[in-house]
Amino acid sequence: MTKYAGFNVKALDDGYGDVKFDSTGSPNLIPSFVTSFKEKPKKDFGQDSKLRYVASEIDGERYVVGDYAMKLDPNIIWAGGENKHADKRFPVLLKTTLGLMSSGRHEVIDTLMMNLPIRYDTAERRQQLTEVAQGTHTVALSSDGVNFIKRMITVNNVEIKKQPFGSLCDVILDGNGDIIDKDTAKGFNVIVDVGARTLNILTVDALEEQTELSLQTNDGMYTAFSQVGSYLEKELDVIIPDGKLPQIISQKEIKNMDITPLINSTYENHANTILAVLDKVLVNSWGFVTSVIFTGGGAGKELLRPYIEKRFNRVPSVFLDRYSNVRGLRKYGIRQSKKNPKKANNIKIQVGNHEYIPK
Structure with a gap:
């Protein structure tokens, strides 16, 4: 029992x-x-x-x-x-x-x-x-x-x-489920989740979803991974199963070849793509936005965060880890x-x- x-x-x-x-x-x-x-x-x-x-x-x-x-x-x-x-x-x-x-x-x-x-x-x-x-x-x-x-x-x-939605809750709630960040809770927040396959942008005004300003695209990290993989296949004349790409990129080398510059260039371009999508969604709404919350594994410091931080300064931003959601x-x-x-x-x-x- x-x-x-x-x-x-x-x-x-x-x-x-x-x-x-x-x-x-x-x-x-x-x-x-x-x-x-x-x-x-x-x-x-x-x-x-x-x-x-x-x-x-x-x-x-x-x-x-x-x-x-x-x-x-x-x-x-x-x-x-x-x-x-x-x-x-x-x-x-x-x-x-x-x-x-x-x-x-x-x-x-x-x-x-x-x-x-x-x-x-x-x-x-x-x-x-x-x-x-x-x-x-x-x-x-x-x-x-x-x-x-x-x-x-x-x-x-x-x-x-x-x-x-969970990432917003991680910011405004404590471990007991009580609201501890009332300013963020009542604000006009845009949560940008960079996942493996998808990019999800959820816009919430005073905890109410703004459906016209929320969308999903396929601009997840595998878009960048695949670009790295395509380059390596041509350069090395090999076939790379897509399931191997995260391991190769994490190690930053293949066949003793340092691919750090290739990864950095690809990530910088991908960050630019994500910010372009975000700007298009909010083109007429930036005046209302109080914060943009970047979340998901792709927004982490090991991936896109350095490139996003370098270019994004329109409104206050918050970067969460891959576990926030x-x-x-x-x-x-x-x-x-x-x-x-x-x-x-x-x-x-x-x-x-x-x-x-x-x-």
Whole structure:
């Protein structure tokens, strides 16, 4: 018998590049790569790899998930299709991530916060995502490819918000879901989320979305990655699987060739593209904007931030990290749970495959 005290809120931001997750206020991530099961390589020279080996077993099939999948599969393919939730790899990523968030053999999640890119935030896509994420999931996880630990996670409710709503929540809410930055909350804020595949611009005036000033394009970081890859393929006369590009760019070299200048030039051009899109959206609205919040992995200091900071000075700007969206989603979920204190104060008791709430 396991007791679950309080209201269990977790958040999952399933990006095209990484799946970010937050169960305790300390978020983590796993790269969005899946391949068939492969044993963990032995450390012949006694050095620990910087990569994290994660193997999962789902419905009798075993997989390697994350950056080790990218390393071990020479033909790894990036799951960058328009509807990632229809990709057969998505349930593997979802169940693996839920297992990584689980603190015991069986955990009940009262609310799982998730999000959808702005243009894909439709009733049909919400229903599709809810059907995949809600319910009971069983997964066995291993960090060595030998010993697998079984996890069962039950998701009672899924709440879906527009990307990057969570980043705004991360700025204005504290860990208890209370508003701590009232000035930003009442302002005219533009949240620019640079993801792996998509660029999402969400404009909010006094916490009300301005739909005419919100949009999604395909100007995510993989546009820049692909430009680097195309150049290298021509220069080196090789074929580079798109799933290998993040690893190559992170290492900043291939075949002992330093590609730092190429990356810097490509990133500078991509930052210019993003700022051009932003300026086009706000061409008649800059006079109202109080702040622009840059968020997502692409806006980080290792990628586009230096180039954006150098060129953008129209209004005050804020730069958040790649975890801000998932962290903010969890804060919002906690805030929502507090609106129903009777439900939040209940203790769920799990007995076998059944649960009940004491009166």
